[in-house]
Amino acid sequence: MLSSITRPKVKQFMGEYQFDLLVIGGGITGAGIALDAVTRGLSVALVDMQDFAAGTSSRSTKLVHGGLRYLKQMELKIVSETGKERDIVYRNALHVTEPERMLLPFHKGGTFGKLTTSAGLFVYDKLAGVKKDERREMLTADETLEMEPLLKEEGLMGGGHYVEYRTDDARLTIEVLKKASQKGALCMNYMKVEKFIYSDKKVRGAIIRDMLNGGQLEVNASVIVNATGPWVDEMRGKDQISNDKRLKLTKGIHIVIDQAVFPLRQAVYFDTADDRMIFAIPRGNKAYIGTTDTFFDGDPSNPIANEEDITYLLESIHYMFPTIKVERKDVESTWAGVRPLIYEEGKDASEISRKDEIWQADTGLITIAGGKLTGYRKMAETVIDQVVKKFPTTSFGPCVTEFLPLSGGEFDNEDHFETFLESKANESLLYGLTKEEGRQLASLYGTNVDTILNYVNAVSTEKSLLPTLWKAEVLYAVHHEMAMTPSDFFIRRKGDLYFNIGFVKHYKEEVTSYMAALLSYDAETSEAHLKQLEQHIKEAECKGGA
Template sequence: MLSSITRPKVKQFMRDYQFDLLVIGGGITGAGIALDAVTRGLSVALIDMQDFAAGTSSRSTKLVHGGLRYLKQFELKIVSETGKERDIVYHNALHVTEPERMLLPFHKGGTFGKLTTAAGLFVYDKLAGVRKEERREMLTAEETLEMEPLLKREGLLGGGHYVEYRTDDARLTIETMKKAVQKGALCLNYAKMEQFNYYNGKVVGALVKDMLNGEMFSIDATVVVNASGPWVDEVRKKDEMSNDKTLRLTKGVHIVIDRIKFPLRQAVYFDAPDGRMIFAIPRGKKAYIGTTDTFYDGDPARPVATSEDIDYLLEALRYMFPSTIVKREDVESTWAGVRPLIYEEGKDASEISRKDEIWEADTGLLTIAGGKLTGYRKMAEHVVDRIVDRFPSQSFNPCVTEQLRLSGGEFDNEEHFQSFLDSKTNEAGLFSLSKEEGRKLSSTYGTNVDILFNYAHALSVEKSDLPLSWRAEIMYGIHYEAVVTPADYLIRRKGALYFEIDHVKQYKEAVINYMANLLSYSEEEKKRYATELDLQIQIAEGKE
């Protein structure tokens, strides 16, 4: 289990055991590497200085998409590989990904015309191996407006309709991590790599600091992989013999608006006034719009949506949906993420390739950078292929992750998942939950939901200011998802800060008090976690 209760035991194992592989970084890339490696038969330890998915992996556009925009840059390999990976990610995690029909309107003088849209989507279908029922459909202007009446009518020539997949990026990361742990990996959040250990000039592990209590301990490993995302260069600077590759960080911002204010029916991929492509995506009662693409030189742990970022997205929204009156005060929440891209001389933020790259220092330190959320599994496969080459005298299993269901995703197909949801919705009342709560929990936690139902049943007798489903989630989060702080739960396990910010503000004190009792926070910890959560709320509201 990925439990915060067993931290001392996990640290002891990490301290005492010689691992084949140490992964630095607990985002989607690191989690994917840990899962691939452990299923091939390597012994694996993984650490992250923050919570799992606290960096880029909880701050993306939350799409498992094939990269249609890369056709414009003729990056056909990226389109082909990520398009195929999209389908694999979907089927291995049906509970955290779902098909999202995307509308690509084209206007006179826009980035895409009728012929380029039709040709682009045709090539996309072929390269990405899109299933027959999900292939593109070309629409007239009238059909396009019927699908999304808010669209700009002036100059509208028609639209393309195709399928992408929406996901919860942080939950995709945590389900990957949980599967790795289930298979035997040891994973620890709030554990920072302070310095590398060397033997004969080669990296053979690291000295690690427990960020919760300051304790130092050492992890020995034959191979060390740096998968720390925006912190890749910072980690490499601690190596004696790093090379001259460098990252260029870019920032992407998203804003969230209630659909009462912006009644978006249909996900749209559209031209901003400056020619950039922007997504507007409905999600429950909200819609989110993004993303920006600007160079970023600040703290990767604290990227903020500035007034300029928010104004840019609002201007793009008004440009494509001119009948919508959306003001700055209608933006309920925001998030900003940092992309770790490989530096390319003379290119602006939007032009830098999203391709991933692996490089190796003379000390043996492997580093992976770049890439997209969609391609995480294939990136991991490439990295682990390199790792197993370091063990020439040992034989390992082949890569199995293409067919490996993630934690909570043990479904045969979409029909099985839908019947599961219907069954669990009806079952919820037996555990003192409403049908709505039962369906939401089942669609979030998949085949793990029975554990939450049992927690809910046991907790239903206690008096609390928190909804029963929240209490069940917190209990599950602590015991199965390494939840340590209220922010871990509210932001990265539940996603509530971005899409239910009013509920976060309503229940934050109750969440802090409830977790303080369960995890025996000291008064100092309780204050620190409350301050951290307040800061995250301010950042989300664009008030930082």
């Protein structure tokens, strides 16, 4: 179980056992590697110096997409692989992914024309193995405006309509980790690798510092995989031998605007005045817009949006949606993420390939870098194919993750999922919730929702300023998702810092107090965690902060 309460016991065991594999990095790539390995029969430990998914894996455009942009760059293999992988991700995690119809308008003189859009989407359908009912359709200018009336009418020639998949990137990562944990992997957040341990010039373990209490432990493993995303080069620098591969970091930012100001009806993928491509996506009663693509050389642990980034996206909205008069004050929240890309000489930020690469040092340290959220499962399979070769006398099973539902995703098909949502919406009335609350819970937690409902029942008589439903979700995050701080809860477990920031500001003290009681924070720790959350709020609002 991925529990904050049992964390000391997991930590003790991690320091006493000889593992087959130590995975460094608890983002989507590391999580996928841990799940693939443990389901083949390897003993697995995973550590991350921050919270799980706190890096790139909670800061993306939140799409499991097939890589249409890479068709433009003629990276056909990436289009084919990611297109097929996104269907696997969707099938195994229906509760955290959903189809999102995307509109690609084309204007006179724009990046895309009718023929290139039609041909491109046709090839995309074929390469990505798109299901028949999700294949592209071409629209006239009038049909395009009917789908999204806010679009710029001047020069509009039509549009392409195709399907992408929307997700919650952090929750997807957490569900992968929960499944790995259920299968026997030991996973811990806030555990930083300080240095490697060697035997016969080969990496055989690591000294790891607990970032919450400062203690250290030694973790021994036959093989170590470095899946630290933007920190890949830093981790390789702790190793004895390196090679000439290195990363180039790029930053992307997104802004969130209320639908009352930007009543976006339809997700749109559009080109800007400077021929960049931007997404505008409705999500609940909000719309979010991104992403930018600029080189980044700051601290990857906490990238933030700057005013130049925000102005660029606001100008992009004005360019494609000229009747919408959004202003800086309308931006409710922002997030920024760093992409760890393999360095390519002479290419600008948007041109560098998103392909993944795996390489191995003479010490045996395996590193994976680059890649996309959509391709995490296939990347993990490729890594573990290499890992098992290091055990020539041991027979491990085949990769099984293609047909392995993630935690909470145990559904036969989309119809089964919809029936489940309706059933839980009705059942939630028995717990004093509304049908809408029940449906939202079921869609967020999937088949794990019964545990939440049991917590709702257990705390319903407690007197507290914190609503019963929120207490139940905090309990679940602590007991089943290793949330250690209120920031973990609000940002990575719920996503509310971005899409419900008013609620975070209103309940930040109550959630901190409730978690303090559950996790025995002292007064100093409580204050530190609250200040950290308040800093994240400032940064999301771009109202100061480091």
